[in-house]
Amino acid sequence: MIGETRNEFEKNQEAFINELNGDNYIKVPLVGIFSAGKSSLLNVFTQKPNMLPVDTAPETAVAYELHYGIGECVELYREGKLIEEKKLNDIAQLATKPGDIAMVYCKSDPIRALQEKGIILVDMPGIGSGIERHDAAIFNYINRGSSFILLVDAEQGSLRSSTLTFMEELSQYNLHPAVLVSKIDKKPEADVNDIVEYIKFQLKKLGDENPYVDTVCAVNGKLDGLTNYLDSLDANAMVVEKMGGKLKKIIDAIMEQFKLRVETRSKDIANLDGKIKEVEDEITNVKAELPTNNANLDTPEKSTRDILEQVKEALIAKSTDIAQMIVDKEDNEVIKATIVSIVRSQVINSLREESEQYTSTLGDAVQEAVQHLATIEVDTGFIEDFNEIIEAFLPYIELLINAGGIWGRIAQVLLPFLPDLLNWLFGKSDEEILEEVRQKVIHKCANQVTTGLEPTIFKIVAENQQRIKTKMQEELVSKMEKVKDSLREKMEDINKSKEDIDAEISHLNYAIDQLQSIKESI
Numbered sequence: 001m002i003g004e005t006r007n008e009f010e011k012n013q014e015a016f017i018n019e020l021n022g023d024n025y026i027k028v029p030l031v032g033i034f035s036a037g038k039s040s041l042l043n044v045f046t047q048k049p050n051m052l053p054v055d056t057a058p059e060t061a062v063a064y065e066l067h068y069g070i071g072e073c074v075e076l077y078r079e080g081k082l083i084e085e086k087k088l089n090d091i092a093q094l095a096t097k098p099g100d101i102a103m104v105y106c107k108s109d110p111i112r113a114l115q116e117k118g119i120i121l122v123d124m125p126g127i128g129s130g131i132e133r134h135d136a137a138i139f140n141y142i143n144r145g146s147s148f149i150l151l152v153d154a155e156q157g158s159l160r161s162s163t164l165t166f167m168e169e170l171s172q173y174n175l176h177p178a179v180l181v182s183k184i185d186k187k188p189e190a191d192v193n194d195i196v197e198y199i200k201f202q203l204k205k206l207g208d209e210n211p212y213v214d215t216v217c218a219v220n221g222k223l224d225g226l227t228n229y230l231d232s233l234d235a236n237a238m239v240v241e242k243m244g245g246k247l248k249k250i251i252d253a254i255m256e257q258f259k260l261r262v263e264t265r266s267k268d269i270a271n272l273d274g275k276i277k278e279v280e281d282e283i284t285n286v287k288a289e290l291p292t293n294n295a296n297l298d299t300p301e302k303s304t305r306d307i308l309e310q311v312k313e314a315l316i317a318k319s320t321d322i323a324q325m326i327v328d329k330e331d332n333e334v335i336k337a338t339i340v341s342i343v344r345s346q347v348i349n350s351l352r353e354e355s356e357q358y359t360s361t362l363g364d365a366v367q368e369a370v371q372h373l374a375t376i377e378v379d380t381g382f383i384e385d386f387n388e389i390i391e392a393f394l395p396y397i398e399l400l401i402n403a404g405g406i407w408g409r410i411a412q413v414l415l416p417f418l419p420d421l422l423n424w425l426f427g428k429s430d431e432e433i434l435e436e437v438r439q440k441v442i443h444k445c446a447n448q449v450t451t452g453l454e455p456t457i458f459k460i461v462a463e464n465q466q467r468i469k470t471k472m473q474e475e476l477v478s479k480m481e482k483v484k485d486s487l488r489e490k491m492e493d494i495n496k497s498k499e500d501i502d503a504e505i506s507h508l509n510y511a512i513d514q515l516q517s518i519k520e521s522i
């Protein structure tokens with residue numbers, strides 16, 4: 001490797017190895033409405049009856065990752081930094097804040113066995129246990145593509161809309177949770193079977209072709225639904241898939257450069273000096289400004305309007321469900337959690353779409369603009385793979401969302417309006433009530449929520465567009481540097497014998513073949 005390729009490889013290699021040496025466990029968060037029995041189930045699974053706090057009131061406040069450790073303790077992390085440590089027995093005394101992660105080190109053999117398989121279970125705050133708590137915790141795991149387990153309380157009879165909405169949200173991110181029906185001691189077996197079938201039907205409707213639905217019971221120690229699912233997870237294969245893809249990209253970048261060098265050295269190029277100078281000038285120009293041929297790009301204002309319109313439509317589409325929850329006098333926190341779930345999944349998907357659209361429009365424009373450059377004569381393909389640019393944006397909105405407290409603000413908008421509704425429902429028919437509440441949801445909730453979101457969405461969109469531009473600029477400069485490296489190498493050929501040049505070219509070709517076979521073996 002030479003020049004820019006070597007620099008790039010060294011950077012990529014370091015990042016890759018750091019990631020490989022880092023936390024490569026598959027995290028499996030247990031989610032579900034508050035009081036569904038998540039912590040109770042884990043207390044039975046770990047064979048540590050009183051380890052995790054359990055109650056009928058919303059109890060679990062942050063994510064608890066269950067690790068094996070002989071010196072039993074719990075460490076509280078905030079934004080990746082350790083801020084507090086306690087004995088495991090004092091777990092309930094941690095001064096937690098929404099979004100914190102608690103690492104629990106417990107002397108539990110089932111946890112050790114799971115960890116050796118590469119899996120870490122995570123106890124999560126319940127849906128409806130407070131917007132900030134639940135959402136900050138959930139977001140930490142959604143982004144990392146974890147496998148979720150959704151606990152559904154058998155006592156509820158069927159799926160509540162809050163649980164359904166959350167299931168829908170996960171499916172929008174292509175995450176298909178395994179569902180476990182809990183507290184089955186409270187229902188006759190026939191009812192439990194009906195619930196299982198109904199949930200399977202719901203999951204299939206959401207695009208999960210082969211849904212995993214089973215039952216558990218903390219009270220009777222019935223764990224096979226949980227253990228069978230955990231046995232079915234191949235953590236190693238999941239890591240290989242994720243890291244293998246990254247390794248292939250690193251290898252591709254090297255191969256691409258070797259091929260370019262072979263090509264450059266194998267053909268006659270007139271006026272090499274002039275060509276190198278030309279490429280250098282082009283690099284300077286691209287560094288100063290990305291050539292875009294007046295692309296018809298959406299302004300941040302226009303993108304923000306589009307996204308908010310889609311959020312509003314999503315809320316309107318769900319307005320009957322929300323109205324039904326209000327009429328049924330469901331817990332306010334649960335209603336808010338449902339609305340936030342609808343808004344969040346729409347915001348994320350719309351932002352992703354806008355990001356893809358912006359990247360491809362800008363990419364096409366840049367490609368067109370650089371067609372006539374001397375550099376591109378040698379190197380035809382420019383940024384074939386937009387995926388990396390788009391992928392990079394998810395962690396970025398996570399930062400903004402967590403920092404901006406966006407979901408808390410949505411909740412503030414909803415707070416004053418929900419209790420109000422119940423006062424004027426008296427004396428009307430069910431249909432009338434539902435329709436009136438639905439209209440209120442549309443007018444108050446959809447409008448206010450989207451207005452409240454506007455500044456944050458605008459900020460994300462504007463920064464994201466800038467990020468895409470910068471990234472594309474860097475990519476283009478890097479491509480041009482590689483062309484320059486290969487032209488320089490060709491310059492040196494003037495002082496070499498034909499045999500030496502042929503030998504070096506065949507060496508490069510050999511390396512290309514080797515890299516190809518390594519790639520195929522991953």
Ligand SMILES: Nc1nc2c(ncn2[C@@H]2O[C@H](COP(=O)(O)OP(=O)(O)OP(=O)(O)O)[C@@H](O)[C@H]2O)c(=O)[nH]1
Nearest residue numbers: 034035036037038039040055058059060126218219
């Ligand atoms: N009958 C019965 N009750 C259960 C079972 N599992 C849990 N419970 C009870 O349900 C209540 C809530 O249990 P938790 O384990 O705190 O529920 P959770 O899902 O962790 O709740 P949050 O942390 O608040 O989201 C407690 O009073 C438990 O005793 C079960 O299998 N059967």
Ligand SMILES: [Mg+2]
Nearest residue numbers: 038039059060
């Ligand atoms: Mg709990």
